[in-house]
Amino acid sequence: MSTGDGLVGLSVTDSAPTERGDAARNRALLLTAARRLIDEHGADTVTMDDVAAAAGVGKGTLFRRFGSRAGLMIVLLDEAEKAEQQAFMFGPPPLGPGVPPLERLLAYGHERLRFAWDHRVLLSDANSDPQTRFNPPATLHRTHVRMLLEAAGTTGDLDAQTDALLALLDADYVTHQVDDLGRSLQQQGDAWESLARKLCGT
Amino acid sequence: MSTGDGLVGLSVTDSAPTERGDAARNRALLLTAARRLIDEHGADTVTMDDVAAAAGVGKGTLFRRFGSRAGLMIVLLDEAEKAEQQAFMFGPPPLGPGVPPLERLLAYGHERLRFAWDHRVLLSDANSDPQTRFNPPATLHRTHVRMLLEAAGTTGDLDAQTDALLALLDADYVTHQVDDLGRSLQQQGDAWESLARKLCGT
Structure with a gap:
């Protein structure tokens, strides 16, 4: 496509x-x-x-x-996903290229966390079908994070580490952390950054 | 309850x-x-x-x-969950107490991966409701893994690392890895072990 x-x-x-x-x-x-x-x-x-x-x-x-209303919502999510992808693939640093990979990875995590929260209702709907949850555009995020882990010299199983990092940016997970456990987005961002830094060995 | x-x-x-x-x-x-x-x-x-x-x-x-059929399936899953919890909390090592925490954690990961695969249809149904996905009995797994990470002297944000490890044992994730990506349960177990060892600093 x-x-x-x-x-x-x-x-x-x-x-x-x-x-x-x-x-x-x-x-x-x-x-x-x-x-x-x-x-x-x-x-x-x-x-x-x-x-x-x-x-x-x-x-x-x-x-x-x-x-339909659902059709409109899918287009909105789709356009937001494309704008975000454009930003982390080709936009200015630190989200886009031009800074060390760890710095880019951290910028990605914070950006995606904010995206997951802002679009949590639409993403939660989309994720309720495992086919959507694990297939494009999710695969592009996986490729991006894995590439940055590799560029940062991360050791071990990069696929598992990529999936682990992305799981903490899942919209349902973020919503649960904030709404049910009373965590702030800042705390979630710090937690994600802590894991990313640890995996990259810094 | x-x-x-x-x-x-x-x-x-x-x-x-x-x-x-x-x-x-x-x-x-x-x-x-x-x-x-x-x-x-x-x-x-x-x-x-x-x-x-x-x-x-x-x-x-x-x-x-x-x-109903659904009622029977819920009871079956519930009994299997209880038997597994009994095993990892009070059963013989390495799943139960009596070995170093990392060894217990690895045994837990392999056991839970097998459980997720064996019960993937029922777990996937249960997980489609985020309330079920993140609440008991899921919280007990979180407590167990976090306790083992802490006992193993793991540094950094233990909650984030716990959730990251558990995400790779999610039934939908495991099913996707095996059915869609052609990975074996053995490969998934090795990937999980690689992440767990890295987080525990070994």
């Missing part, structure tokens, strides 16, 4: 074919409005009526464009 | 009240038959008809006793 920008396998949905004019503008308006509403009120409370009204676009257009 | 044998919080279902005579014998016959059929054919293919026939007990009794 190509996303049309030279990245392969990054998308959780097939990309839409070429969009032009009104359709593309409406899509952008709707996604921007939905993102803003979700930031303000949380993903679980935003309705399709809210999104259409905030975008100044008819509700019919919203449903034609995304099929 | 007490299980009546002095262990608190180990059970995934409330224990049945006192059972006597025929009822207790039928229950044992049905559970033994169900375990044998699942061992032979896998949990997803065994029917309630199969279990009743193999136990030589009426199907009505089977349903009265366990409510």
Whole structure:
């Protein structure tokens, strides 16, 4: 599956074919409005009526464009995943290239933790199917973390260490830590960093 | 929730009240038959008809006793969890006490990996609800692994390391590794041992 920008396998949905004019503008308006509403009120409370009204676009257009509320949410998650991947693969350091691998790995962990928390409702839905949980885009995160561990000179079984690090960034796990155990995102970030540093031997 | 044998919080279902005579014998016959059929054919293919026939007990009794197929499966998983917990808390070494903590930790990992594989269908069902995934009996495993890490003199954030180790024993993860990636249980056990040894500094 190509996303049309030279990245392969990054998308959780097939990309839409070429969009032009009104359709593309409406899509952008709707996604921007939905993102803003979700930031303000949380993903679980935003309705399709809210999104259409905030975008100044008819509700019919919203449903034609995304099929359903679930369809809209998948596109939103997909676009956020792509933006994050773009940032950690090609963006400025320390998330992108240009700093030592451990520094990049730590930046990745903190970024992904924040992402998991911000998108916890959508990610939790997606993860409830093991096929989604372990397949693209999850595989790209695995490749990235494993590459950084290797570049940092990490010894031992890199696959196991990669999976262990990623498990602590799982949306359900992070939600449990924060909501049920009362941990802060800062504490979770520190815990993750402690494990990453230990595995890298620093 | 007490299980009546002095262990608190180990059970995934409330224990049945006192059972006597025929009822207790039928229950044992049905559970033994169900375990044998699942061992032979896998949990997803065994029917309630199969279990009743193999136990030589009426199907009505089977349903009265366990409510539904799902109810029977929960009791089977619960009993297996309790037997395993008994073994790693109080059983003979190296799973139980009497050997150095790292040795006990490694025995635990190999045992739990086998358990996760053997009960993957039931565990996967149970894990699809994050409340079940992170609450008892999962908390008991966390306490056990953390205690062994601490006893082994492990440095750093023990909670994070405990959760990382347990994530690699998650039934969905193990199933993905074996079924989708073609890894053997032996390879998974070696990978887990590699991570555990590294965290314990050996």
